[in-house]
Amino acid sequence: MANGGIIGTVNNPTSSTATGVWQQEEQYEAVRDGTWPSRPLFTTKSLRFNRGSSDFLRRTMSTAGTSDKVGTYSGWVKRSTVSLDGMFFEGKDLAANNYTQIYFLATGKLTIYGSTGPMDIVTTALFRDPSAWYHVVVAFDTTQGTASNRVKIYVNGTQFTSVTNGNGDAAQYPSQNSTIYFGVNGDQQGIGIREDGALLWNGYMSEIIYVDGQALAPTSFGVANSSGFWTPIIYAGTYGNNGFNLQFENAAALGTDSSPNGNTFTVSNLTSIDQTTDYPKNNYATLNILDTFYTSSTISEGALTLVGGGTNANMNATIGLARGKWYWETKVSDWQGSNNSAIGISSESPTATNYEFYNQSGNNTGYGYYSNGSVYGNGGTPASGYGSASGTHYISVALDLDNNKIAWGYDGTFQGSANPATGANMIAIAASSTLATGLYFPAFTNKSGTKTLNVNFGNPTYALSSAVADGNGYGNFEYAVPSGFYALNTSNLAEFG
Numbered sequence: 001m002a003n004g005g006i007i008g009t010v011n012n013p014t015s016s017t018a019t020g021v022w023q024q025e026e027q028y029e030a031v032r033d034g035t036w037p038s039r040p041l042f043t044t045k046s047l048r049f050n051r052g053s054s055d056f057l058r059r060t061m062s063t064a065g066t067s068d069k070v071g072t073y074s075g076w077v078k079r080s081t082v083s084l085d086g087m088f089f090e091g092k093d094l095a096a097n098n099y100t101q102i103y104f105l106a107t108g109k110l111t112i113y114g115s116t117g118p119m120d121i122v123t124t125a126l127f128r129d130p131s132a133w134y135h136v137v138v139a140f141d142t143t144q145g146t147a148s149n150r151v152k153i154y155v156n157g158t159q160f161t162s163v164t165n166g167n168g169d170a171a172q173y174p175s176q177n178s179t180i181y182f183g184v185n186g187d188q189q190g191i192g193i194r195e196d197g198a199l200l201w202n203g204y205m206s207e208i209i210y211v212d213g214q215a216l217a218p219t220s221f222g223v224a225n226s227s228g229f230w231t232p233i234i235y236a237g238t239y240g241n242n243g244f245n246l247q248f249e250n251a252a253a254l255g256t257d258s259s260p261n262g263n264t265f266t267v268s269n270l271t272s273i274d275q276t277t278d279y280p281k282n283n284y285a286t287l288n289i290l291d292t293f294y295t296s297s298t299i300s301e302g303a304l305t306l307v308g309g310g311t312n313a314n315m316n317a318t319i320g321l322a323r324g325k326w327y328w329e330t331k332v333s334d335w336q337g338s339n340n341s342a343i344g345i346s347s348e349s350p351t352a353t354n355y356e357f358y359n360q361s362g363n364n365t366g367y368g369y370y371s372n373g374s375v376y377g378n379g380g381t382p383a384s385g386y387g388s389a390s391g392t393h394y395i396s397v398a399l400d401l402d403n404n405k406i407a408w409g410y411d412g413t414f415q416g417s418a419n420p421a422t423g424a425n426m427i428a429i430a431a432s433s434t435l436a437t438g439l440y441f442p443a444f445t446n447k448s449g450t451k452t453l454n455v456n457f458g459n460p461t462y463a464l465s466s467a468v469a470d471g472n473g474y475g476n477f478e479y480a481v482p483s484g485f486y487a488l489n490t491s492n493l494a495e496f497g
Contacts, residue, residue, distance in 0.1 A: 046206035046279045047248045047270065048302040048459075049192045051081065054200060055274065056193035057246075057255050057265040065183030066213030066240030069142045073102055073182070073210055074221040076135050076232065076280045080203035080303040082108060082128045082289060087199040088136065089210070090190040091181035100181045102138055103199055111166070112138055112151055116178035120165040121151055130289045130303060131318035133206070133280040135222050135230055140180045141215040147173040154218040156230040183212040183242040191246070191265065204302060206279045207232055207247065212240025232280050251275045276302070276459040277474070278489075285319040285328075285442065285457040285488040297446065301461040306453040308341070308446035315446075316346055317457070319488050320439030324496035325420075326399045327470065327485040328442055329409075329477055331454040331462055335371050335393040341451050343395045344368035344377070345406065345429075346443035366443055367429065369395060369408040369415075371451075375427065383427060386415040398482050401440065404429040412479040420482035442488070458487035 049055040073089050087103040100114035108126035113119060127134055137154040144150045150173050153160045163171040174180070181187050191208060192201035209221065214237070225231045235245065244263040250256050251272035255265035278284040286303040291314070298307040299315075306315055330343050346366035367377030373388035387393070387410030396409030398420035405426035407418035418425040429440075446453050454461050458475030468477045472495070475487030486492040 044277060044279055044281075045248045046076075046078070046204045046276050047246075047254060048204055048274045048276050048278075048461075049201045049270070050274075050301050051084070051086075051200040051202040052300050053269050054193075054197070055269045056200065057191040057267055057270070058188060058193070059255075059263060059265045060188050061183065061185055061242045061263075063241050064185045065242045068179045068181075068184050069177060070140060070215050071180060071182050071210065071212050071240070071243075072137065072139045072214055072216040072220075074135070074137045074216075074218070074235070075208040076133050076206040077104075077201075078133045078204040078206075078278070078283075079104070079128070079130050080286070080289065080299070082106070082130060084202065085199045086201045086203065087190070087192060087194050088201070088205075089182070089208075090188075090194055091184070092188045092190065092195040093181050093184065093186075094188055094195065095186075098179070098181055099195065100140075101194070102136070103194075110136065110153060110155065110160070112153065113166075114174070114180070116142065116174040116180060117172055119151070119174040119178075120172040121153070121163050122166055122171070123153060123155075123160045124162045124164060125155070125160055127155065128290075130203075130286065131283070133204075133283060135218065135232070135280070137216070137218040137221060139215040139217070140174075140182075142174050142176060142178045142180065145176065147176075150174050150176070152215070157218045157222055157224060182210060183240065185242075189242075189265070204276065204278055205248075207245075209235055209245045210239070210243050211237065212243040214238075214240065248275055273461065273463060277476075278302075278459050281491075282474070283490045284459055285317045287444070287455060288316050288318045288441075291315050301454070302459075304455045304457075304459070304461050306444055306446050306455065308448045308451055308453075315444050317442035317455075317488070319493070320441045321399065321401055321488075321497060322439050323401050324493075325402060325482075325485040326397075326488055327475075327477070327481045328397050328458075328488060329456045329460075329479065330395045330397075330444070331456065331460075331478075332371070332393055332395060333452040334390055334450060335395065335410075336388050336390045337371055337448075339370040339372045339374065339376075340445075340447040341371040341453065342368035342376075342445040343397060343408070343453070344375075344443055345397070345399060345440040347438075347440055366440065367406055367427065368443070368445065369397075375408070377427070377429075383416050386410060387413075394478055396479060397442065398426075398485055399440065399442075400426065400485075401429075404431070409479065420485060458489060 092099045098115045108128035110123045112121040139152045239259045244257040245259040247258045255267045257263040344367045375383040398407045407426040470481045470486045
């Protein structure tokens, strides 16, 4: 029998599946002859865009599109700015100044805008969570007779039909059979930027896909997992002539198209350090840009860099912790002088009377290692004599909430002879310091405009001389992660938090 005597359907390979029963020799021959389907690619990476560095991707289409009326954009995005407009994807006819755009307004509303009609569709829903990954799908089909069917908007698998135009009046859908400019020969596709250089994206993008010639539902790209959370799946369909799939897997060629089309983008100002493992299935902590008490500070690089701008420049992270053992690092440009910079933990967001760490007014909400070489917390001074010197230094935090202890490292050496792996000589955390929330947040104070704090929860914004992961293989750190301690991401939280 063709299948070697095993009862089952005779093998029948296609370009995307291999069905039936296979003998080992048959599989070998199929691989040799190129008829065994390759495994579809699925990203575990994202790309970090920094507005201040003018980071973006572009390509000019050199082939006729499958359709200039039908197409689908799918992309995962995580915001690092909620006070500025940010462009996901633009198609632009440079000669005639026609365009189609998908972007967030500074208000948090999702906008589909363009010269086809004209088109002006704005969601009434707001998307302002800097700790969340949003999956945005926009399906275009201007051949539809019903105007509202010509553009369909989905976020995290849910269709949003409550829309207006930019003035709050009725939404303006594209006219029937009008052109969308994402797949037209000679036009330009841009990711993270408008053609004139405005609306630069600030944050993260992952799994960016455009399908030329099909109006697809979000279920082609994502699914609700067993807990009900919307998560990415492998896109197994076709792309059309000017479609693409950006996985960001190759740090040396970040614009590479993983679809069969080879529609690779030109990269502008993005380098290998901008490739991260913060992606929709494993979300990492960043600085919480919604902590608004430090508006004089400058936040950049995917909400991982904090430059102080004056008095009380304080900030917490986006992930709070109640149990488990956690590790993070901060590269500081100048760790010396007065107590104008601090790194540690806080149980509340900063306010005019709550400066996150111990201060002379007695407002105790956490524990902090200050740049003058002292540690403050729980209404006193638990320790002094910690490292403090000019030049660049690395401050590590090992937080043990299973035993309510904390320790700080200075350039790889834990201070006070602490050994987080054994718990020896760590500073005890008083139960009274948890205050209202019951959680501790990684927290940072940087009152000095001359100091730069580059926070590393596992995806550094700077080059490392070494690259060390935690015991689960997550994160990328300068110094060894103490045994039993882990990077701050949702995979580790699910296991230890």
